[in-house]
Amino acid sequence: MxxxxxxxxxxxxxxxxxxxxxxxxxxxxxxxxxxxxxxxxxxxxKKPRKSTTPLRRSASASLPIRTNPTPTRSSIQTVFTLCTAERYLLSRLRGAPALPPHAQKFHESWWIPRWGKDGKEGEIFVFGNGSFVCWGLEEDEAHRFGVEVIGRVPGFEVAPLKVPETEELEFVVDPTELRPAYHEKITRLQGDLIILGQAPPLNEITPPPTSTLPPTLFPPETLFARYALSQALSRxxxxxxxxxxxxxxxxxxxxxxxxxxxxxxxxxxxxxxxxxxxxxxxxxxxxxxxxxxxxxxxxxxxxxxxxxxxxxxxxxxxxxxxxxxxxxxxxxxxxxxxxxxxxxxxxxSTYPSFSFGTIFKFLFPQTSSHSMELVIIALIAVEVVIALIRDGPELWEIFTGRPVSHNERPEAHAERV
Known part of the structure; x- marks a missing residue:
């Protein structure tokens, strides 16, 4: 799948x-x-169908490895990915009682080299994007890890999903499997199958000595390759x-x-x-x-x-x-x-409560906000005209400094008499 x-x-x-x-x-x-x-x-x-993805279309490239196993090739196992939340707070995993003692921070993930029941153990990478990748674990064991470990760390899951999302690939361990036409034995993705072969050359990263690593289920020299593949799957x-x-x-x-x-x-x-x-x-x-x-x-x-x-x-x-x-x-x-x-x-929100706009909108509910703006502008213009008629003479006297004659202001003359 x-x-x-x-x-x-x-x-x-x-x-x-x-x-x-x-x-x-x-x-x-x-x-x-x-x-x-x-x-x-x-x-x-609504999701892409399996038959339309490049991985499924190129599945035939893995058929020679599947059908003609070499003496050094392991059985075909599952890489199962489970997303249970929008993101994880990885810092809260430190010291979690549900984690095995050899679990440790590994770049942008938590690495659990061995987890599971005897005979059903696998390797797990937990990423901050809300996903964890299980190498060698079946689906039911991956879900059990999510319940017994992830679900028991307080505040670890941010915005948990109602229904977890899953991905599934398969892999084999075979350090002697040759890459077709290249005669290489390096780790790679061939068709829809991951081959854990020989370790890839690294530039600046120095792999830790094997003696310092906890017991692992898979070749320690391909640890960084498994990490890179896991991060892509989790994304x-x-x-x-x-x-x-x-x-x-x-x-x-x-x-x-x-x-x-x-x-x-x-x-x-x-x-x-x-x-x-x-x-x-x-x-x-x-x-x-x-x-x-x-x-x-x-x-x-x-x-x-x-x-x-x-x-x-x-x-x-x-x-x-x-x-x-x-x-x-x-x-x-x-x-x-x-x-x-x-x-x-x-x-x-154009019409504030207890305003003329509210009353107008209540009386004329079909009026648009543009028409309402024009009405408000017209009302402001009317108010300006009324103010000029009422206070125009006083404003003229203030700005010009010329007293207004009695003929100009009969009401003022009547007041003085």
Whole structure:
């Protein structure tokens, strides 16, 4: 199994914001069937299908290794990735009683060299993006680690997911397996199978001596390769969680155009609309602005091109870049729709409580904010004219210094008499 994913210009006679929003939604692809039950689709149907991903299409490249095992090749095992939250606070794992004593911080992850029951042990990398990668553990054991270790550390999970997201690959250990046409025995991703072969050459990183490492289940010389592959897998799984959350968000907004078309109202209050704006900003931030932003290669690989190749090979095989662009396009479209919603909120907040605008809007509910602005300008002009008629002579005397004659001010003469 590969992948289980998935200002308005001030111009006369402009249409009202409600009309604009209804028209906008009617022309875009977000418009959905009128019946709400049509929205209750399985979210998995919105994810990329296994048969369309590069990894599945290139699966034939791993068939020679699968069907013709060498004497030094291990059995085919599972690399299982589980995403349970938006992010983890890795610092809280330090000293956690549920962790084995040999667990340790390893660059941007926590590394557990051995975990599980006798005969079912595996290696685990826990990353800050809310995912952990299990080498050699089956799915049920990976879920058990999430419950017995991750779930028992207070405050470790930030924004836990309702349904965890998963990825699954397979790997073998074979230090003698040759890479076709290159006659290399290095660790690599071939088709849809990871081959843990010989250690890749490193530039600036000095691997720790084997004697200082805790007992491991897999060759210690491929530790950094497993880390790079695991980080790419964890990023893909975290992206899957974001894709599902965004699809749920778009579904929650899908009936908005129908409500506007039928009632002239968005069907939700001001507070709910503001919350929707906040959710959209959160998606954009999670995709592009956080430290784990799905777009850039981590700094760790800048000086290690061989490890970067591992990271990029898995990322490309799982369409991380393409999926990131797709999510960005959805967010951009949703942001365009939300700009119309912001215009609607501006219209709703134009009339302060207990003001002439409130009374006028109550008496004439179909009046747009633009018409309301023109009425207010006209009232201000009338008030200025009245003030000039009433106080004009006094202002003339103040600015010119010339006294006004009795003929000019009969009321003033009458006052002196």
């Amino acid at each position: 590969l992948l289980s994913v998935f200002s308005r210009p001030l111009a006369p006679r402009l249409p009202t914001c409600r009309q604009t929003l209804a028209l906008y939604f009617s022309k875009r692809s977000l418009a959905t069937p009128a019946e709400p039950h049509d929205l209750a689709d399985d979210s998995s149907s 893909s799984t975290a992206l899957s969680a974001l894709e599902v959350a965004l699809d749920e968000y778009l579904s929650s907004m899908a009936l908005l155009p129908h409500s506007l078309a039928k009632t002239g109202k968005p069907g939700m209050g001001r507070t709910a609309l503001v919350k929707k704006l906040g959710e959209l900003m959160k998606f954009r931030q999670g995709l592009n602005l956080n430290r784990e932003n799905f777009s850039d290669v981590p700094d760790f690989y800048w000086t290690e091109p061989e490890l970067e190749k591992y990271f990029i090979s898995v990322s490309d095989a799982l369409d991380v870049s393409i999926r990131t662009d797709s999510v960005n396009d959805k967010i951009t479209y949703a942001a365009e729709a939300q700009s119309v919603l912001r215009q609607l909120l501006t219209e709703a």
